[in-house]
Amino acid sequence: MNLRRLLRWVSGTLATVGVAAAAIVALNLRGEAPLPTAETLQTTPALVAQGAYLARVGNCMACHTAQGGAPWAGGRGIETPFGVVYSPNLTPDPATGLGAWTSAEFWRALHHGRSKDGRLLYPAFPYPSYTHVTREDSDALYAYLQSLKPVAQANQAHALRFPYSTQAALGVWRALFFAPGAPAAQAAFAITTSSSSTPDYQRGAYLVNGLGHCAACHTPRNAMGATRDGQALAGGLIPVQNWLAPALTDPAQAGVQAWSEADVMALLQTGVAPHGSVIGPMAEVVYRSTQYLSDADARAMAVYLKALPQQAKVPSAPPAPPAASAMARGAKVYEAQCAQCHGAQGQGAKDEAGQPAFPPLAGNRAVVLADPTNLVRVVLQGGYLPATAGNPRPHGMPPFQHLLGDEDVAAVATFVRSSWGNQAAGVGTIEVYRARERRSP
Structure with missing residues (x-):
């Protein structure tokens, strides 16, 4: 390539980059009005x-x-x-x-x-x-x-x-x-239900999709870190943290359509409800944020979350029965480390006031999620509910990562996922290793 051709190529490349940069700037300025020069807020x-x-x-x-x-x-x-x-x-x-x-x-x-x-x-x-x-x-x-x-x-x-x-x-x-300014009520779902035009629904949609930014964790992301189109609130692994934020659109994960409004409100405001409790990153959200919701706003969020369309993910085939050796090893670990709080039959326990103290593991949808990451993380790192005005002295679960090796953690996780009517795939040591090292699959 001679010098003249090289200069033409460089000039053309720079022109193309300039046009692209101008187009990017134009796209990112869409919808913006000039800012006022003086402050008028009283x-x-x-x-x-x-x-x-x-x-x-x-x-x-x-x-x-x-x-x-x-x-x-x-x-x-x-x-x-x-x-x-x-x-x-x-x-x-x-x-x-x-x-x-x-x-x-x-x-x-x-x-x-x-x-x-x-x-x-x-x-x-x-x-x-x-x-x-x-x-x-x-x-x-x-x-x-x-x-x-x-x-x-x-x-x-x-x-x-x-x-x-x-x-x-x-x-x-x-x-x-990114496109600025879509109406909050339609940010996640364009649905029409008997409740979608009510003030509570509209307020709940605004809180969940706006300041609450629930989709930031509860929506899967693509390779560029953007939330996936058409999968709003469908759950996903939180990047880097590698906790699973379960789907709010799946009754087998975190969908609350079958819950009462009072129970959804209780979960948001206290961190514990008859059907479940919060741990991991969600415990911090309740502790720092949702426990302070007014009753009206907590009810509005409950109305919206209950109205979300539900779509259960049906497995293509039932899970293979776990190995007898893994179940036997897991049963021993469970008896020694878990049964005192969670019960010999995984039934859980209540405190002196009759309030849930240790959650049941039998029939617990958090235990049988297709992705066992959260269960393994809790066994390794412990599980701590937030201290809230409605639950000021919550019980907690100590960490076992210093006490149990990967094989024991895998075995006890497999045992609780396959006992007392639970039917979920077993857990391998590679999954425990990933959870221990906070690595994604």
């Missing part, structure tokens, strides 16, 4: 109080507070398959936090996923859900955050691999997977 105590409540609903503090750090000052590392994203400072410090932001700029961050300076934000900040938040609620959140004590703490640079660290790559991702 802050009142009632607005601040509303914002404090909404911040709890969105569990915002959990990500924006580093362990041992100042509340709301950011710095918590959020691991993703593409590297670590560090949460920013949300206190009203003018140099390092939100002190110089306007309510319109804050709204743009939630609704469009863009920072004060126009940069595209990474979806570890769940703006694909927050885009459904109303401007009124955004203003309330802004008013609350501006009322906090300022903390001077500079934001930490993200540690993302190339090319995921570039705005161009993020722009392509957004062009493919």
Whole structure:
């Protein structure tokens, strides 16, 4: 290739890149109006109080507070398959936090996923859900955050691999997977039921699909980290954490269509209900967020979750019977380590007040999930319910990873999945190894 042809090739390539970059920018600016130059929001105590409540609903503090750090000052590392994203400072410090932001700029961050300076934000900040938040609620959140004590703490640079660290790559991702502002009630499902037009349903849809950002965990993701189309709330392995967030659309997993509204409310507000309890990442959500739901909002979420269309995943064939040696080994481990709390027949136990203390394992849908990851994680790391106003002294399960080897954990998991009427596939040592090392399949 001579010099002239080389220059033409370089020029053409740069022109193509320029056109592509312009197209990406145009796609990512769609729906955005110019921001006002002056602040017009009138802050009142009632607005601040509303914002404090909404911040709890969105569990915002959990990500924006580093362990041992100042509340709301950011710095918590959020691991993703593409590297670590560090949460920013949300206190009203003018140099390092939100002190110089306007309510319109804050709204743009939630609704469009863009920072004060126009940069595209990474979806570890769940703006694909927050885009459904109303401007009124955004203003309330802004008013609350501006009322906090300022903390001077500079934001930490993200540690993302190339090319995921570039705005161009993020722009392509957004062009493919993000459209701002779909109505929250239709964000997960376009359904029409007898309840879908009621105020409770609409409010529940808004909370679940907006600030609650339930889809961030309960929807499977593709190789690019985007939620899969047509599989909203259908469950999936939480990236990096490798806990299974069960499907809210499957009665055999976490679907609650057959539950009463009161039981769904109890699970959200206390972490325990007659049909189940929360552990793992969901325990933190209840502890930091949903236990503070008003009764009206908890009821609205229950109405929406109960209305979700259910589709049970029917296995193609019944599971193969586990090996007799695995069942015998698992029975010994169960008798020595588990039966005292969970009962000889897996029936569970109640406390002196008649409240559930240790969950039954017989007929427990969390035990017989097709993916045994959560069961194995609980055996290894323990299971702890959140302490809530409605359940202030929950019982917990100690970890056994220091006591039981992989073969014993696999055996006892196989035993409880195949006893007392339970019928689920056995667990192998490779699955225990993956859970112990927090590796995905």
